[in-house]
Amino acid sequence: MGVIKNKQTMSTDDSSEEIEWKSRPFGAFLLLIAGILLLLFGAALSISVGAANIHLGTVWDAVFHFQPDNTSHQIIQELRLPRTAAAALVGAFLAVSGAIMQGMTRNPLAEPSIMGVTSGSAFAVSIAFAFFPGLSAMGLIIWSFAGAGLGASTVFGIGLFSKGGLTPVKLALAGTAVTYFFTGISTALAIRFDVAQDLSFWYAGGVAGVKWQGVHLLLIAGAVGLTFALIIARSVTVLSLGEDLAKGLGQYTSAVKLIGMLVVVLLTGAAVSISGTIAFIGLIIPHVTRFLVGVDYRWIIPCSAVLGAILLVYGDIAARLVNAPFETPVGALTALIGVPFFFYLARRERRGL
Template structure:
């Protein structure tokens, strides 16, 4: 396909630019030497190997993970406002990480990733649980409101706990986007878990397409809808949990990218999921570059850039489609 063949070229180009340019000017020769002949005593080599390369890779992965997670959520719920940031998934992850930092200090990076995934499942479970018991709670706008309320509640409780135990700065390092300080060990641990999420997403892609036609249609075609939703949400948990553990909470990627992808490629999730991954990686990498130069030499948080794009898009969806199902 056009997107799957052309977009990776732009991704490589953006990654190349991301590694080359930064607050400190580093020559191409030095960058190449840092990659092939690393010298730990050379500050420029340290910046390239421990700062710019992990950051470039992490932004690509997180963009892909969040975009695919959003696509899955919108497909299985038939809710065009479903996304990790609006459905409490990100906030649940950050909440559990806060509890772990306060009450279980010294946990390994792997444990933190696993707990982040548990938090993602907790947040999604609370939102969809309340959506089920509230009248018309699963309609797009009401579910978004429930997600916002639950997410705000979890964030507030986590903030209060962190302040009481005087670990606000440590927790803030997890809550806030931290693409400028990606931990290489965390990146290496996140990669296989995220890949598992992508594999689960691709395995479920055909079933998600059928489910997106409606519950009655899916059951009529012999679809085991509960099994599909369980596997799909496992993918969402893997993808979102690793994304939050790796760089913190980033909003609106999982909302905006699936809509753009469906507009371009249609409604078949066997195509939507891989294309969402590619477009999401490109989108967040591009936002990362913008965040560096809005107020150069100071960096603007990447979440500000995604919000500048995502909030108008969110309002457009509500105005254009109201409370209807996807």
């Protein structure tokens, strides 16, 4: 027994030293400060840029000295402020969801759009459009949450009950298969019930037209989801170093995975219900964050949230400027970055680097 205890103590010490050695808390703190400043600048730019450009001074007045009879102030308060806030929140949620999924599964290709979460949400929304055309916005949000849960549970169920258990390769394959399955059924429903135009929003992805009601939903989901994400952050760090090591350190890995998946479903379901299927943010941002701040998820999660918000806020600005006065779907812009990044990661993993 003494030998076992000593080995476990050595493993604990070694893992703690590895986490500390590969973490850069001071750099992470600087990244958070710089990221928040860059996000605030992007938010101001996002509010001022559009079909009608508005001076930054007018933006300041509309936020702090709102005049109801001023048309520019009304545009800012009712259209651009909620749009910008939604872009920041959706980007943060998708990035954090991707970080948690990659940490729990040790799969560098894991992210909500690849692991069946967003396709499951879109599938549920397609059912709502087809069979409940008069459904309210809150009803669509509930359907979106249910679909996100269905997609996640299906992928993990396939992995858990397959021979050899849950592995990163099986998760990736199951996620790809489930994504294509749900996408195919959603397309068939859209054609059969003539809701293709409604469903196209979910596949294009974007935050145009978001109202304050949607922002309030995102704030509630974020308050719950991000809190639990930070609570399990250290456990996810240890889990990312290996499940056997986590069990050896006395962690309840099943409980951590369950809470982590609930967080992913909550954050992704809220994001998809508002913005549609915006892919690859959850893939790109966690890798960039780990490169900058190390392996400690107590820093990866908040830094991923800030960087994800920055990416989508500036992506939304670009979506308005690329083909002005028409808007390009922001999901298409993130895909232009994400697809090459995906192939790079797949190639690197194949080489075993």
